[in-house]
Amino acid sequence: MTVLQWILLIFLIVCAISVSFTKNLLTSIIIFMAYSLIMSIIWILLESPDLAITEAAVGAGVTSVLFFVTLKKIRAIVEEEKDEQDQ
Amino acid sequence: MSRINKDYKNTKRYRFHQWMNGELDPFIGNVEMKEEKQDSFQSVPKRDIRKKDPMIDHTLLKDKKEFRWYNRIYRVLSLVICLVLIAMLLMTVFYLPSIGDAQNPASNEVVERYIENGLQETGAVNIVTGMILDYRAFDTFGESNVLFIAACCVLILLRIDVDDAKNNSKAEKARIEAEMNDRLYEPKNDLILQKVAFFLVPFLMIFGIYIILNGHLSPGGGFSGGAVIGAGLILYLNAFGFKKTERFFTQKTFKTVTFCALTFYCLAKSYSFFTGANHIESHIPLGKAGAIISSGLILPLNICVGMVVACTMYTFYVLFRKGGF
Numbered sequence: 001m002t003v004l005q006w007i008l009l010i011f012l013i014v015c016a017i018s019v020s021f022t023k024n025l026l027t028s029i030i031i032f033m034a035y036s037l038i039m040s041i042i043w044i045l046l047e048s049p050d051l052a053i054t055e056a057a058v059g060a061g062v063t064s065v066l067f068f069v070t071l072k073k074i075r076a077i078v079e080e081e082k083d084e085q086d087q
Numbered sequence: 088m089s090r091i092n093k094d095y096k097n098t099k100r101y102r103f104h105q106w107m108n109g110e111l112d113p114f115i116g117n118v119e120m121k122e123e124k125q126d127s128f129q130s131v132p133k134r135d136i137r138k139k140d141p142m143i144d145h146t147l148l149k150d151k152k153e154f155r156w157y158n159r160i161y162r163v164l165s166l167v168i169c170l171v172l173i174a175m176l177l178m179t180v181f182y183l184p185s186i187g188d189a190q191n192p193a194s195n196e197v198v199e200r201y202i203e204n205g206l207q208e209t210g211a212v213n214i215v216t217g218m219i220l221d222y223r224a225f226d227t228f229g230e231s232n233v234l235f236i237a238a239c240c241v242l243i244l245l246r247i248d249v250d251d252a253k254n255n256s257k258a259e260k261a262r263i264e265a266e267m268n269d270r271l272y273e274p275k276n277d278l279i280l281q282k283v284a285f286f287l288v289p290f291l292m293i294f295g296i297y298i299i300l301n302g303h304l305s306p307g308g309g310f311s312g313g314a315v316i317g318a319g320l321i322l323y324l325n326a327f328g329f330k331k332t333e334r335f336f337t338q339k340t341f342k343t344v345t346f347c348a349l350t351f352y353c354l355a356k357s358y359s360f361f362t363g364a365n366h367i368e369s370h371i372p373l374g375k376a377g378a379i380i381s382s383g384l385i386l387p388l389n390i391c392v393g394m395v396v397a398c399t400m401y402t403f404y405v406l407f408r409k410g411g412f
Binding site: 048049050053054057058061062065066069070073 | 306400
């Protein structure tokens, strides 16, 4: 186990814990994205690059975008919209 | 009979029944079930958390003795359960076999066969793809169908029926219009996003196509490449709006592409299963290992899976956005 792997694994645990402690939904989605990104790097270090590509595309990309759209639809990210209308 | 029914309202059973139906809360008392106002979609207020309603704000219940006790026990118990679960999982990890050990239960004759004869039998340099799309092609077929069915389910759940708007009330009509209008605000003409997408989308597409076409030679394959292409399509849609994407991708495109890909997959694999099971010589050449056009059916099947995955990803996004194409 190299030092880099240890750092990544610790970051993974920190992400997983902090997701459940954030009050803001938007923040938790961004932490989830960071988790997926770290996970894809770990997949490369575990010598499975095909899984890394899928994790980066699906986990960090498409799933988080779907979460964002859902948050917008249920009006959980409403304040930014108001700012845009004010301008 | 009458003797039992007399005290029924005071029994624990009746209270439990009420609690199950949401009419009674053990700490608040009777709960009134209010009907939601049929407001127009635009004027839905932001949920006010500070409202003085014990249903929403549990800090108002702080003074109740039972609630304090409940809270304390709840915290302690949840902590205990969490710690026990963590301990159990960590204990299990210690019993797992180490990675790459020859004595592992996973290293049996199946793996040996895949590694030793995989290249000759499938013609794929990438053993993983050879396994997924040749030895276990039936599983992959099922997975592609699962994706298609998932897209259909999302379509059923999130579809907005335009024809229904005529019969409904005014508020309902306004709501449907507001949902449909999601596309009116597009494109937002975000200059940074558009410039980034302008440079990034071609590379994403080419990278996705490369992963799919090289699935039998290098790491990757239909699913990863399709996911990359789908993400690229979503980025393009976000930057340039629905008008531009609808020129080449509508509901009809989704239906046709997915149906054709799944049918081709089914027919091609049926042929190879049929010939394989009856020991008939298959007329699909395996080609020279390492060349782009080689390894028989794996390349076309990879393309099929990639198309299904890319279409499904994009369709999910569009359905989430505005419930229909």
